[in-house]
Amino acid sequence: MIRDITLGQYVPGNGIVHKADPRVKIILLIAFITLIFCAFNFVSLAVIAAAVMIIILLSDVSLKLYFKSLKVIIVIILITSILNIFYGTGTPIWQFGILKITMSGIYRAVFVSVRIVLLILISSCLTFTTSPTDLTDALERLMKPLKVFHIKVHEIAMMMTIALRFVPTLLEETDKIMSAQKARGADMESGGLIKKVKAMTPVLIPLFVSAFRRAYDLAMAMECRCYQGGDGRTRMKSLHIKKSDVFCIIFAVVILTGVVLCDIFIAPII
Amino acid sequence: MSFISASGVKYSYEDSDKNVLDGIALKVNKGEFVALLGHNGCGKSTMAKTLNALIMPKEGVIYVNGMDTSDEEVTYEIRREVGLVLQNPDNQLVASIIEEDVAFGPENLGVEPEEIRKRVDNALKTVDMYEYRTFAPHKLSGGQKQRVAIAGILAMQPDCIVFDEPTAMLDPNGREEVLRTIKTLKEKGITIVLITHYMDEAVLADRVIIMENGSILTQGEPEEVFSQVNLLKKHSLDVPQATELAYKLIGAGLRFSKMPLNTEECIEMLEGALS
Structure with missing residues (x-):
């Protein structure tokens, strides 16, 4: 859905x-x-x-x-x-x-x-x-003047890029966890709205734990690739x-x- | 001088007294392919992180191409020279488009745009993923994602790539793809440190190092190491199936000139021994 x-x-x-x-x-x-x-x-x-x-x-x-x-x-x-x-x-x-x-x-x-x-x-x-990268890239450049107000434009753009990148990954994972919980007998379809929301807890907790683990891994991978924030960074596709x-x-x-x-x-x- | 040389390296995580690395001495020469084997928790992943200055040893020193990893001024130079590919391919990709992800490394290094384009294309061609350059990561298989992650490291033009169990989360096809890529890189003269617990991957290496409890148990050419079946069994480590079979046959009185490492060698030797 x-x-x-x-x-x-x-x-x-x-x-x-x-x-x-x-x-x-x-x-x-x-x-x-x-x-x-x-x-x-x-x-x-x-x-x-x-x-x-x-x-x-x-x-x-x-x-x-x-x-x-x-x-x-x-x-x-x-x-x-x-x-x-x-x-x-x-x-x-x-x-x-x-x-x-x-x-x-x-x-x-x-x-x-x-x-x-x-x-x-x-x-x-x-x-x-x-493309999402173009979009965040453009936003980063358009918002550049905001740096005067000490707004971390590059960091915001980077967060957006990563968030967009992980939406499909986390959706896939949600699907997997839901199937896993259903296989263990979790009932997610029946009952009213409140019951259904409550039934999501066993899905959300593993999802959050895994998201944190992913974040840790990703931070390490970014460090491995010499990420040092926005200063001194160039772009492959210049606009x-x-x-x-x-x-x-x-x-x-x-x-x-x-x-x-x-x-x-x-x-x-x- | 060796490309990587570590001596007396000790490391422990903050929440435990146990030394994860307990006085490791390690040398890796330029262009060499070294496999690092061991149990879960024997410290091999920690070792990988020390090699590109993600963590500093508590005792001992590690030199990469003559640079001390604890010298903060050269941290990024070391990370450029020694790339690290992690286990989970999903968690290493930053951008939503393959080519932009591969460009992430060189962009961080401040490389000129035209040069980045060239590097990205070359890196993607090397790992055989060029046709997928405009795809989104979630549309690819695990093996393909891992190859993209390798391309992302390659685009920084490293001299050495450390692979931390790159095939552990992949299906057999994906493993095959990644191993083929690693062989290509080796042919290109890139120094490779492959951390794995698959014996059949380790036999591809020039040298195998076996770690146990934060120190080196034994090392040498794959043949040499895997023929020490008794020692490995004692530490409940596997040996390649072919080697194990030969070992048992020798116990039963058959004679082999040398230990086979893979199925083909084993068949050849069995034919030789039986005729």
Whole structure:
């Protein structure tokens, strides 16, 4: 079940989005997320949606994966849109007791679901096309100015790299421990929520012990490979802003101004 | 002068009085392949850690290529020259992509990016994992992961690699792969110290050292060491099956010119003895 979560999974590829500089991608992601929340009418929402679609189609990742990442949050989308339908103001189209549906409620629901879908799609696009190392690397470089405030940027990035590296390993181990405990007669499926959570204790304790052991081993392995922190370290893949990155930025700026203009000249719907 | 030379090395862990290493003297020459054998807890893993300055001996000295391991100024130089490959391949890989993991060592050394690229490619080709360079570690088998770990050490261009039971957690195929890689490294002139408790791995070495209770029990060429069947049995250590068979046959009155170490040699000698 845990394996179905596609968010945060990297898909190797050779498309234009894969090759873009991860720093540019992160900044553009932040810009797009802000933008998605700045769209107040259908035209600007459509512009963003179109832009997101173009990026996804260019991304050299099968659309199936994007659908898969949406599948996980379909419940959230449904709940929020249903709630929003009933929160509208204005003249009701349909009323039952205190429940009433208005035009603005429907608009709201559409906006919220489209926004969530776009958010998931665009952030999945980042994680699908950027290797975790590139991602942490880019974050390290983007956060470098924070060193002024004595924030240990390199250490944070290193921790993220290691955490990402060990997620699949620990998942595998959880599976193994669960099977081992089941083989010893542990019952993890029956009972209510509290009972189920309690049943996880014999899984979590060995998992923690082993995680500490792994950490100890890993620290030793890193020392063997001359790790001395961030100072004096070089990187195999140095990041350069390429021509294609400039195009990406221009594309984003065009979309950005487009949305802002739409917002200014077309009356807001919500 | 020997590449590694240790004398009078003693070491004990903080929570016990017992000396894990009890006055070890050891010499390893450049390009040599040495196998270190012994029971669990005989101090062989501790010995491995002293060789690349992960721990300092409490008494005695260890010189690596003329550098004292207790000299903190050369610690990283020693670690670059003597790489250590550990038992569990999963716990040695740092990055989520094979080639980036292999690059970790040279990156720490501050090597130029183009040079790192070259080293990573070469190291991955040496261990025969080049086609997997963009894979994630969890998609590989144990033997493949261990080979990647070896490549990670190789990319630092060490003169010597210490293997601490590199095959203990692998299936037979993985063991075969790793041993083949170790042989390739030996041919490339890299000094190898292989810590193991598999006798059939030890017979590949130029020299076998048997440890017992923190000191060296006996050492010599594999043939020489394994022919001391009585001594090894007394310390409840195994000998290779072929050698044991020959030993029993000699006891029964058969005559062999020398002790066989593997199945092929054994068959050959049996044919010779029976014809």
